[in-house]
Amino acid sequence: MSVTTHTPSPALPPPSRLMAGGPLGWVKANLLNGVFNSMITLLLAYLLVRYTISFVDWAFLNAIWQVPNDRFGRADTSSCRDIKGIGACWAVITEKHRFILFGTYPYEEHWRPAIVCVLFIALYIVSAMRRFWRKELVLVWAVTLTAIGLLMWGGVFGLSYVPQERWGGLPITLILATFGLAFAFPLAIMVALGRRSRLPAIKALCVVYVELIRGVPLISLLFMASVMFPLFLPEGLNIDKLLRAQVAIILFAGAYLAEVVRAGLQSLPKGQYEAAEALGLSYWQKTGFIILPQALRLVIPPLVNTFIGFFKDTSLVLIIGIFDLLTAAKTAIIEPQWQGFAVEVYVTVGLIYFIFCFAMSKYSAGLEAELNKHRKR
Amino acid sequence: MSAALSSSRHLGKPAIQLLGVNKWYGQMHVLRNINLEIAEGERVVVCGPSGSGKSTMIRCINRLEEHQQGQIIVDGIELSDDLKSLDAIRREVGMVFQSFNLFPHLTILENCTLAPIWVRKMPKKEAEELAMEYLTRVRIPEQANKYPGQLSGGQQQRVAIARALCMKPKIMLFDEPTSALDPEMIKEVLDTMVMLADTGMTMICVTHEMGFARQVADRVVFMDRGEVVESNTPNELFGNPQTDRLKLFLSQILRGH
Numbered sequence: 001m002s003v004t005t006h007t008p009s010p011a012l013p014p015p016s017r018l019m020a021g022g023p024l025g026w027v028k029a030n031l032l033n034g035v036f037n038s039m040i041t042l043l044l045a046y047l048l049v050r051y052t053i054s055f056v057d058w059a060f061l062n063a064i065w066q067v068p069n070d071r072f073g074r075a076d077t078s079s080c081r082d083i084k085g086i087g088a089c090w091a092v093i094t095e096k097h098r099f100i101l102f103g104t105y106p107y108e109e110h111w112r113p114a115i116v117c118v119l120f121i122a123l124y125i126v127s128a129m130r131r132f133w134r135k136e137l138v139l140v141w142a143v144t145l146t147a148i149g150l151l152m153w154g155g156v157f158g159l160s161y162v163p164q165e166r167w168g169g170l171p172i173t174l175i176l177a178t179f180g181l182a183f184a185f186p187l188a189i190m191v192a193l194g195r196r197s198r199l200p201a202i203k204a205l206c207v208v209y210v211e212l213i214r215g216v217p218l219i220s221l222l223f224m225a226s227v228m229f230p231l232f233l234p235e236g237l238n239i240d241k242l243l244r245a246q247v248a249i250i251l252f253a254g255a256y257l258a259e260v261v262r263a264g265l266q267s268l269p270k271g272q273y274e275a276a277e278a279l280g281l282s283y284w285q286k287t288g289f290i291i292l293p294q295a296l297r298l299v300i301p302p303l304v305n306t307f308i309g310f311f312k313d314t315s316l317v318l319i320i321g322i323f324d325l326l327t328a329a330k331t332a333i334i335e336p337q338w339q340g341f342a343v344e345v346y347v348t349v350g351l352i353y354f355i356f357c358f359a360m361s362k363y364s365a366g367l368e369a370e371l372n373k374h375r376k377r
Numbered sequence: 378m379s380a381a382l383s384s385s386r387h388l389g390k391p392a393i394q395l396l397g398v399n400k401w402y403g404q405m406h407v408l409r410n411i412n413l414e415i416a417e418g419e420r421v422v423v424c425g426p427s428g429s430g431k432s433t434m435i436r437c438i439n440r441l442e443e444h445q446q447g448q449i450i451v452d453g454i455e456l457s458d459d460l461k462s463l464d465a466i467r468r469e470v471g472m473v474f475q476s477f478n479l480f481p482h483l484t485i486l487e488n489c490t491l492a493p494i495w496v497r498k499m500p501k502k503e504a505e506e507l508a509m510e511y512l513t514r515v516r517i518p519e520q521a522n523k524y525p526g527q528l529s530g531g532q533q534q535r536v537a538i539a540r541a542l543c544m545k546p547k548i549m550l551f552d553e554p555t556s557a558l559d560p561e562m563i564k565e566v567l568d569t570m571v572m573l574a575d576t577g578m579t580m581i582c583v584t585h586e587m588g589f590a591r592q593v594a595d596r597v598v599f600m601d602r603g604e605v606v607e608s609n610t611p612n613e614l615f616g617n618p619q620t621d622r623l624k625l626f627l628s629q630i631l632r633g634h
Contacts, residue, residue, distance in 0.1 A: 269476075275478035278439055279492035279541075280468040280492060281492060285495050293482050374525075
C-alpha cells in the first residue's frame with residue numbers, strides 16, 4: 001500500500017459580500033432589485049423626505065422661540081397662535097422651562113433642585129463605570145443621597161426649609177426612579193432566592209408577595225398608599241406622601257424584578273450549583289460568587305426593560321397629586337395664554353424621558369457585551 | 378505491573394463506609410442495600426451499565442444526593458442533615474463531574490482559587506501559588522488567565538481536577554470524567570488521573586475506561602440495578618467474573634475494543 005503525502009489546503013479569506021459593486025451596486029442589489037421592491041423603496045423614500053421636511057419646517061424654520069410681554073406683563077402669545085400648526089411655539093419652553101423642571105419649588109431656590117439633578121446624573125455615570133464597582137461605591141451613594149435630601153429639604157447650613165409638598169419636576173422623577181430601583185433590585189434578588197428556598201414558610205411568603213403585587217395595578221397601589229394607608233396610622237402620625245408613594249413603587253418594582261431574576265436563576269445549569277456545593281462553598285458564597293453573577297448577566301435585557309418601564313411609570317404618581325416631571329409639564333400650560341401649546345411641552349418632556357431611557361438602553365447593551373465576553377471563544 | 382504493586386500496598390483505616398444504604402427516586406429503588414468500605418489511599422473503580430446507580434452512589438458520598446436509609450461515614454463523620462458536618466465533609470472530598478462544571482464567568486485561576494480563599498480562608502497570594510502549582514501538574518499553567526469557554530474539553534476537565542485538588546482534599550470522587558470527551562482528549566485526562574493515583578490519593582472513579590481500571594485500581598466494583606454485584610481486584614474481576622450479569626456486561630463493553 002502506497003502512502004501519499006497530503007498537502008494541507010491553504011486558508012483562504014472569506015468572499016467579500018459587502019459593497020460588492022461599490023455603494024451604487026449595494027443600492028441596486030438591496031433597494032432596487034425588481035419592480036415591486038423598487039416601487040416600495042421609492043414610496044418610502046418619498047414619505048421619509050416629505051415628513052422630514054415638514055417636521056423641520058415646523059420645529060425649526062417656522063418656529064417661534066420667544067414672545068414679547070403685553071402691557072400687563074404677561075406673555076403675549078398671539079404671534080404663536082397665528083402660526084399654530086405651521087410652526088412650533090418653543091416660546092412656551094423658553095418661558096416655562098424652570099417650572100417644568102422644578103415645579104413649584106421656590107423660584108429663587110431653583111439652584112438647589114438643579115444641583116440635585118446634576119448630582120443624580122453624576123451618580124449614574126460613576127455607578128455605570130466598572131472601575132468604580134467597589135465597596136466604596138455604597139458609601140458614595142449614601143453620601144450623595146444624603147446631600148440630595150439636604151439640598152431638597154434645606155433647613156440646615158443656612159438653606160431655607162422647603163416642605164416636600166413644594167418639590168416638583170425632574171428631581172421628583174429622579175428621586176422616585178433612583179430610590180425605587182435601588183431598593184427594589186436587592187429586594188427582588190432576595191425574593192427570587194426566597195421563591196427557590198427549601199423552607200416552605202419563606203417560599204410561601206415570597207410567592208404570596210409576588211402574586212399579590214403583580215395582580216394589582218400600580219395606580220391602585222398608589223391610591224392605597226396615599227388614601228387608605230394614612231387611615232390605619234394612629235392620630236397625629238403622618239408619613240410623608242412622597243415616601244408612601246416611594247414605598248409603593250419599590251414594592252411594585254420589586255415583584256416584577258423578582259420574576260426576572262428568578263428566570264435567570266432557573267436558566268443556570270444544575271451542574272453550576274453542584275460544583276459550587278461540592279467545593280464546600282456555603283449557600284451565600286455559592287449564591288454570591290457563582291449563581292447570581294451568572295444569572296444576572298443572562299437577564300440584563302429583561303432587567304433593563306423593566307428598569308426603563310419603571311422609570312416612566314413613576315409618572316403615574318400624578319394621580320395622587322405628586323408633582324413629577326410630567327405633572328409639572330401639564331400644569332405649566334394651564335394659564336389661559338399658554339393653553340393649546342401642549343404638543344411643544346409634551347415633545348420636550350418626552351425628549352427628557354427619552355434621553356434617560358435611551359442612555360439606559362445603550363449602557364445595558366455595552367454592559368451585556370462586556371460582561372459576556374467570557375462566552376466568546 | 379502496577380496492579381500487582383498496588384494490591385500489595387498497605388492500606389490504612391477506612392476513609393468511606395457505606396452501611397446498608399438505600400435510596401429511592403419516588404417509587405424507583407435506585408440504591409439497594411449498598412455496603413462498601415473504602416480504605417484510606419485505596420483506588421476504587423466503579424463500573425456497570427447505565428442506570429445501575431453508580432453515579433447516584435458516589436453523589437451520595439458528598440451529599441449531592443440524599444440517601445434515605447443506612448449510614449454513610451466519610452472521614453469519620455456521618456452524613457446527616459447537620460450542615461456543619463456536611464461542610465466539613467465537602468471540604469475534604471473533591472469531585473470531578475462528567476460535564477466539567479467549571480464556572481464560565483471566572484478565569485481558570487479564579488476557578489481554582491475561589492474555594493481555597495473562601496472555604497479554607499487561605500490568603501489570596503498563597504491560593505494563587507497553590508493553584509499555579511496544580512495547574513502546572515495538570516500541564517496547563519499557561520491557560521491560567523483564560524476563561525473556561527476558550528479551552529478544549531480535555532483541558533477543561535484537567536482544570537476541574539486541579540480545581541478540586543486546590544482544596545487539598547483527602548478523597549477524590551470522579552463521576553464519569555471522560556464520558557463527555559472526544560477520543561483524542563480522553564488520554565490526557567486519564568494520564569492526569571494516573572498521576573494523581575500515584576500520589577496515594579483515596580479515589581473513587583465511576584468510569585467505563587477498563588484500561589484505567591486495570592492500571593490503577595486496587596479494586597473494581599461492579600454495580601447493576603442499584604446493587605453491588607461483584608467487588609474484586611481488577612485482574613480477578615475482569616478475568617474471572619462470577620455472575621452472569623458481570624459476564625454479560627464485560628462481553629458488551631469488550632465488544633467495542
